[in-house]
Amino acid sequence: MMHSRSVEIWVGLFVAAGLAALFMLAMQVSNLSMLNDDAGYDVTARFENIGGLKVRSPVTMAGVRVGRVSHIGFDPQSFEAVVTLHISSAYDGLPGDTSANIFTAGLLGEQYVGLEPGGEEEVLRQGSEIMLTQSALVLEQLIGQFLFSKGAEGEAK
DSSP states (O other), X not given: OHHHHHHHHHHHHHHHHHHHHHHHHXXXXXXXXXXXXXXXXXXXXXXXXXXXXXXXOEEEETTEEEEEEEEEEEETTTTEEEXXXXXXXXXXXXXXXXXXXXEESTTTSOEEEEEXXXXXXXXXXXXXXXXXXEOOOOHHHHHHHHHHHHHHHHHHO
C-alpha cells in the first residue's frame, strides 16, 4: 500500500514538471517571456507605416536579437507611428546614425525591426531617436500597385 502511494506522488511530480516545461516553452515561442528581459535603454523611431508590427516584436541587428518593441504610438501632428525600441544593455555602443527597417520573417511571417549600424562615433542613448527609417512593405499595397500598373499597360496598348 505504501509503495503505490509513493509511486503516485512521483508520477504527480513528474507530470507537474512536464506541465511547467511546456508552459515555459509556450512563453518563449509566443514572445511573452519576461524572464530574459534585462536592463537596457529605450530609443524611438518614426515610420509612415508599421504594417503588422506588434509590441514585443524582436529588434535585430545582423540577425541577432538585440531588443524588443516596447511601445507603439501615433503622432497626430506628423501622422506617423512612433515605435519605442528597448535595446539590451549589452548593445549600448550602437552608432547614432543607425537606421531602422521593418521586415517580415518569411513571406507571411511576423514583422520585426532590423537595425543597420551607421558610422558615427556618437552612440544611441536612453531617449535617442533613430532618424533613418524605412516603413514596412505591405503585401496588399504591392499587389494593388502591380495590378494597377498592369491595367495601365493594357490600356496603353
